[in-house]
Structures are given as structure tokens and as C-alpha cells.
Amino acid sequence: MMPIWTKSGEKRAVTLLKVQDCHVLRYVSKEESGGKTAKLLVGGKNVSPFSKPESAHEIFKEAGVPRKQKVSTFNVTDDAIIKPGTPLYAAHFRPGQFVDVTAKTVGKGFQGVMKRWGFKGQPASHGQTKTHRRPGAISTNKAAKVYRGKKMPGKMGNIYRTSFGLKVWRINTKHDIIYVNGSVPGHTNCLVKVRDSKLPTYKDCNKNPPFPTFFADGDEELPEDLFDEEIFQFTDPSVTFT
Amino acid sequence: RVSSDGKPPKFQPPPKPVIIDRKTQKEDKRFLSPEFIPPRGRTDPLKYFIERKDMIQRRKVFNIPEFYVGHVLAVTTAEPHASTKSQRFVGICIQRGGKGLGATFVLRNVIEDQGVEICYELYSPRIQAIEVLKLEKRLDENLMYLRDALPEYSTFDVNMRPVPRMAHEEIPVNKLQVRMKPKPWSKRWERPKYNIKGIKFELPEHKMKAAQKWSQPWLEFDMLREYDTSKIEAKIRKELSEELEK
Numbered sequence: 001m002m003p004i005w006t007k008s009g010e011k012r013a014v015t016l017l018k019v020q021d022c023h024v025l026r027y028v029s030k031e032e033s034g035g036k037t038a039k040l041l042v043g044g045k046n047v048s049p050f051s052k053p054e055s056a057h058e059i060f061k062e063a064g065v066p067r068k069q070k071v072s073t074f075n076v077t078d079d080a081i082i083k084p085g086t087p088l089y090a091a092h093f094r095p096g097q098f099v100d101v102t103a104k105t106v107g108k109g110f111q112g113v114m115k116r117w118g119f120k121g122q123p124a125s126h127g128q129t130k131t132h133r134r135p136g137a138i139s140t141n142k143a144a145k146v147y148r149g150k151k152m153p154g155k156m157g158n159i160y161r162t163s164f165g166l167k168v169w170r171i172n173t174k175h176d177i178i179y180v181n182g183s184v185p186g187h188t189n190c191l192v193k194v195r196d197s198k199l200p201t202y203k204d205c206n207k208n209p210p211f212p213t214f215f216a217d218g219d220e221e222l223p224e225d226l227f228d229e230e231i232f233q234f235t236d237p238s239v240t241f242t
Numbered sequence: 243r244v245s246s247d248g249k250p251p252k253f254q255p256p257p258k259p260v261i262i263d264r265k266t267q268k269e270d271k272r273f274l275s276p277e278f279i280p281p282r283g284r285t286d287p288l289k290y291f292i293e294r295k296d297m298i299q300r301r302k303v304f305n306i307p308e309f310y311v312g313h314v315l316a317v318t319t320a321e322p323h324a325s326t327k328s329q330r331f332v333g334i335c336i337q338r339g340g341k342g343l344g345a346t347f348v349l350r351n352v353i354e355d356q357g358v359e360i361c362y363e364l365y366s367p368r369i370q371a372i373e374v375l376k377l378e379k380r381l382d383e384n385l386m387y388l389r390d391a392l393p394e395y396s397t398f399d400v401n402m403r404p405v406p407r408m409a410h411e412e413i414p415v416n417k418l419q420v421r422m423k424p425k426p427w428s429k430r431w432e433r434p435k436y437n438i439k440g441i442k443f444e445l446p447e448h449k450m451k452a453a454q455k456w457s458q459p460w461l462e463f464d465m466l467r468e469y470d471t472s473k474i475e476a477k478i479r480k481e482l483s484e485e486l487e488k
Contacts, residue, residue, distance in 0.1 A: 002293060003344045009320065009368040016289055175288065188285055232367045234299040239367040241322040 001183065004169055005232040009239045014169055015184045017101070017192060019176040021046045022088040023065045027081055028073075037075045040082060043068030044191060070191045080212040090176040091214035093194070095228035097168045098202035099178075102193040103186035107158035117151040161185045165199045171226040273308045276338060277345030277364065278478050282469050293342040294478070298485045300365050307372060311335050312380035312416065314398050315349060317362055318371040328370060331360055332400050336385035350388060352397040357389065375404045379415045381440040390427035391420045391441075434458075 004014045021044065028039040041059070049057060049067040060067050063084040093099065113119045113135040121133045135153075139146045163184055170179040178194065186192060196206065214220075227233055278297070280290040300306075309315060314334050321329040333349030336359070340346045345364040350357065362369060375398075388396045395418075419442035422431075431438050432450060434457040443450060461467070 002289075002342065003363075003365075005367050009322075009366070011363070011366070016292070018286070018288070172292065175292065177292065188283075234296055234365075235303065236367075238304060238320065238370045240320050240370070241327045 002179075004179065005239075006230045007232050007239065009232075009241075012169070012181060013183070014179045014181060017178045017180055017184070017194060019088065019090040019092075019178065020044060021066075021068070023063060023068070024082045024084050024086050024088065025059050025063045025065065025068070025071060026084050030078075035075065038078060038081060039073045040076050041071055041073055042088065043071045045069040070193075072193045074195065076212075082212050086213070087216065089173070089214050089216060090171050090178050091173050091222055091226075092210060093168050093171060093178055094206075094209055095168050095170055095226050095231075096205070096207075097209065098197040098199070098205050099166050099168055099180060100162050100164050100195045100197050100199075101166055101180060101184045102160055102162040102195070103184060103190055105157045105159055105161050105185045106187045108156040110154065111156040112153045113151065116153060116156045119151075165197050165202060167228075169228050169231055172224065173222045173226065174224045272479065274475055274479055274482070275306070275308075275345075277341050278482070279341070279471050279475060281341050290342065294481065295485075296343060297365060298482065302486065304369070305372075306364060307374050309335060309347075309372075309374050309377075310379050310413065311338055311383050311385055312378050313374055314376035314378070314402070315347075316371075316373045316375055317349065317360075317369060319362070319366075320368045320370055330400075331358075332375065332398055332402065333358075333360070334385070334388070334396065334398060336388055350385075350396050351400075352393045353400070355393070357393065357396060359389075373404060375402055377405070377407050377413050379413050381415065381417060382438050384436075385440070386429070387422070387427075387431045387436075387438060387441055388420065390429075390431065391422050395420050 001013055001015050003011050005011055023043055025041040025043045028041065030036070030038050033039050043060070043065065045068060046066045047069040049060075052067065057067060059071070065085060108115070112133050114121050114133050119135060122128050122131045122136070124132060135151075138150055138152070163182065166184070167181040168178060169181060171177070172179075180194075184192060196209075210220075214222075232239065278294065280287070312335065314332065316330060316332045318328050318330045320327060331349060331351070333351035335347050336350050337348045338345070339348075340363075343365045346361050347364065348359055348361045350359045352358070418440065420440055421442055421444070425445075429436065430453070431441055432443055432445060432453040434454060
């Protein structure tokens with residue numbers, strides 16, 4: 001995470017996400033998948049092919065791509081289908097766009113009820129016998145049972161969670177880095193899924209995104225850094241107020 | 243071996259080994275700002291490389307002078323609510339923290355009997371000028387104890403003139419021992435964990451001895467805490483000098 005400043009001098013925190021060897025692996029049509037839209041399987045981050053059996057390599061062999069560590073599905077409309085095997089770059093996103101980021105949260109192991117669910121516990125003194133971080137009562141007398149889904153101690157973290165509506169401030173096309181506003185679930189260097197935001201406020205935010213994606217062998221030549229309009233670029237002189 | 247006389251050859255002691263201390267010879271004494279050195283961790287070095295590019299870019303446009311803890315600086319920032327839209331603050335630098343773009347430094351001064359500390363970000367675009375008024379290193383790298391020292395040690399004239407520095411001399415170290423206000427202090431500065439040399443402790447002997455109970459003499463021998471930055475520093479210095487010449 002890194003600080004960036006706006007043109008009015010305000011500071012914002014930003015997370016850097018690197019797009020590492022992303023390729024489209026397979027196209028699954030609407031009828032095949034049984035959903036409402038077609039799906040595209042995308043894989044990221046190359047990994048050694050020797051730790052998995054040959055049967056697991058089929059998808060990658062069809063696409064002609066080394067084995068990927070993570071494969072995720074994206075729901076796509078019919079006019080945005082991409083041929084399997086095309087690489088995806090950070091320039092797929094543009095500054096000013098809004099994005100949802102999904103990742104597995106930091107695993108905290110087996111945790112008690114105070115940390116996991118935010119219970120208040122019991123006082124430290126005034127006669128409490130061996131009861132300071134316990135859940136207390138778990139149900140009523142009339143219910144005569146414990147309801148399903150009762151908040152109790154257990155394994156915390158290491159589950160998929162999404163941060164919605166994060167603004168993209170800057171894109172580095174040379175190193176394929178996306179600068180996304182705020183924080184993102186997961187530990188440093190973890191694998192993350194980035195999607196166009198599904199929030200209704202940001203439905204019309206994408207003015208002219210590269211559709212269906214940014215192709216590196218096309219005619220478009222992008223500069224090394226793409227900035228949002230409001231961001232303060234370090235090539236400018238210091239901010240002054242009038 | 244055959245000798246000339248038939249007597250056994252005179253014992254020639256072996257030549258004494260000449261110890262050439264290569265480490266102290268090759269140490270680069272030029273100043274490298276501490277926020278360039280990446281902290282120890284599992285982050286990808288690419289992140290620090292990208293951050294350094296931004297820092298160098300800012301340094302090309304805006305001059306950040308070389309300064310240490312103990313220097314007296316004057317900082318002009320852009321202030322939207324001030325009448326002249328800019329604010330000048332003079333103070334002694336008591337701490338330099340943070341790494342990368344978020345590097346900060348805290349300036350302290352006593353204005354009209356009120357101690358004021360302001361934490362500035364080195365790379366913030368609102369800073370318009372940083373001038374070094376007095377070059378002076380102190381015995382410690384963290385002068386937070388000035389909060390519990392007598393106010394005369396933190397007062398600096400707001401209109402003071404910059405003290406001229408002779409061309410590229412070594413920065414003088416002020417061996418001043420500061421006198422403190424009576425206890426209680428904000429932190430127990432006499433404890434060995436702070437390792438403060440710049441205070442004249444007027445505490446009784448038994449209290450100073452009792453403070454040594456909290457000493458951890460094994461810490462300096464802990465190998466897991468070692469972080470040798472010499473090679474990283476050399477690489478960063480090279481990168482900096484190349485980029486700033488462009």
C-alpha cells in the first residue's frame with residue numbers, strides 16, 4: 001500500500017495490484033454453464049506443472065498456456081467473448097473506473113468469540129470466576145435448542161471476501177500494475193480477482209473502456225503511466241491555493 | 243635444504259599477516275535519505291522500485307535538502323485557510339519516520355510558552371519549501387525527550403537567519419546534555435531501551451541502577467535481528483545518482 005495525493009493536496013491510501021501472466025483459458029457458453037450469461041475462465045500467475053497430475057493440465061494444454069495457480073470465472077455478455085489463449089493486461093482497466101476486488105482474507109486460525117464475532121466478554125474483576133472471554137448464554141429457555149448458525153468460536157479468516165466500489169487511480173502499463181483506492185482483502189502477495197464494479201451507482205462510470213479487452217499486438221500505443229484526472233503527478237510543481 | 247656452512251639454517255619467523263580491513267575502507271559516507279532503504283519483509287522488491295521512481299521524480303522537481311534529527315528547519319506549506327495561503331513553521335527535527343513515499347519528519351518549537359509539534363510528510367505536494375537553518379547532529383536519533391526537557395531547549399527564534407555552512411565540512415555533533423523537568427515524564431527515558439545519551443540525568447544513583455534491571459544485553463547479539471543494508475544501500479545509491487543526473 002502506498003500514499004497518493006490529489007490535486008487539492010489531500011492524501012489517499014492506495015493498494016498496488018500486479019497483473020501477472022493472465023490468460024483466458026476457456027469459453028463456456030450460456031447453455032453449457034446453465035447460467036444467465038456466458039462465462040470465461042481466466043488463469044493467473046504461472047506455476048510449476050510438476051506438482052499436479054496430467055489430468056489437471058487439460059485446460060491449460062487446450063489454451064496453450066503454462067499451468068496457472070488460480071483459475072476464476074467471469075460472467076461475460078456475448079459481445080465480449082475473447083478467444084482462449086489471449087493474454088490479459090493491466091491496461092484492460094482505465095483510471096477513473098470503479099472495481100470490485102475479491103480475495104481470500106488473512107487466515108487467523110481458531111479464534112474465540114470476542115475476536116471472531118466482536119462479543120463484549122465479561123469484566124476482568126469484581127468476582128468473575130474464570131470467565132472473561134466466554135460467549136455467556138447461547139440460547140433461551142423456551143427455545144430448548146441452539147439455533148443453526150449460532151456465533152461460536154471457530155476457524156476465522158481464509159474465506160473469500162470482496163471490497164466493492166474501489167476507484168482505479170493509476171495504471172502502469174510497463175509493469176502491469178493497477179493502483180486501487182483503499183485496502184483489499186488478503187495478505188501481501190496474495191492472488192486476487194479484479195472485476196468491473198456491480199454497484200448501481202457506478203453502472204455508467206466506464207466511459208470508453210477497452211472492449212472486449214486491451215490487446216498488446218494492436219495499433220494502440222499507451223504511455224507507461226496512465227493517471228486519473230484528480231491525481232497529483234510528481235512532475236507538476238507543488239500545490240498552491242489561490 | 244642445504245646451508246652454506248653446514249650449520250642448521252637460522253630460524254626465520256614467518257611474516258606477520260597484514261590485516262586489510264576492506265569493510266571500513268569501502269564504506270560510502272555520502273548521505274542516503276533513510277526513507278529509501280526498504281524495511282525487512284516479504285514484499286516484492288518491485289513495489290519499492292516503483293515507489294523510488296516516484297520519489298526520485300518528486301526530488302527532481304522539488305529540492306529536499308539533506309537533514310538529520312537535530313537540525314533546525316523552516317517549512318513553508320500551502321494552507322487553504324491562511325490569509326496568505328501559505329504557512330511557515332520553524333522547529334527542530336525530533337524524529338524521522340516512515341519509509342518510501344509516506345516518510346515523515348516531526349518539527350518541534352515552543353511558541354508563546356506553548357510547545358508545538360508538527361508532523362510533515364516529505365513527499366506531500368503541499369510543502370512548498372524546506373530550508374535548513376542550522377546544521378547540527380545530536381547524540382541521539384530520536385529527540386522525543388525534548389517534550390520532558392526544560393522549554394528553553396526547544397525554543398527557536400521564528401525569524402532566525404540560516405547559519406552558513408562551510409563548503410562540505412562534516413556535520414558537527416552537538417554533545418549537549420539536556421536538563422529535564424521533574425518527573426513524571428511521558429516515557430521513562432532513563433531505561434536502557436531508549437539508549438539516550440543526550441540527557442543529564444539528575445536522578446539518585448539507586449534509581450539509575452534500578453532502571454538497568456530492564457536492560458536486555460542479549461539484543462545486540464541476536465542474529466535474527468540483524469539487517470545488513472550495505473549491499474541494498476549501494477544499489478540504491480547507484481540508482482539514485484544515475485536517475486538524478488538525467
